[in-house]
Amino acid sequence: MLKTLARLSLIVAGWMSLALAIAGVVLPVLPTTPFVLLSAGCFAKSSPRFHQWLLRQKYFGQMIRDYQAYKGIQKQTKIRAISLIWLSMTLSAVIVGKAWLAVMLFAIAICVSLYLWRMPNAPSPSQHIV
Structure with missing residues (x-):
């Protein structure tokens, strides 16, 4: 049970x-x-x-x-994810229009970007060991 x-x-x-x-x-x-x-x-x-x-x-x-x-994740996945994070956070900060919230959004973007960037790189599919 x-x-x-x-x-x-x-x-x-x-x-x-x-x-x-x-x-x-x-x-x-x-x-x-x-x-x-x-x-x-x-x-x-x-x-x-x-x-x-x-x-x-x-x-x-x-x-x-x-x-x-x-x-880890593939390098191109990291780059795509970090780019989308910054694009969406910037867009959100502009839409919200409050300075304190924009600072918070950018702090989150920095932390997540650093986390992703420091994560080990997985090989691309052409480099995977079969």
């Missing part, structure tokens, strides 16, 4: 974190990558079927496989 409850809880947590990851694609303050990785971890411990499904996804699958294999 307790094992089933723990498994179901992990499945629910996996789907909730995946929903947050998808929302993070369009919302500037909500990060995508940590929620995708959390979702993969939850599914890996609770549902091999959902885990394999997530690994096969076009947009998130490669990121998860790279993180599992190399504890």
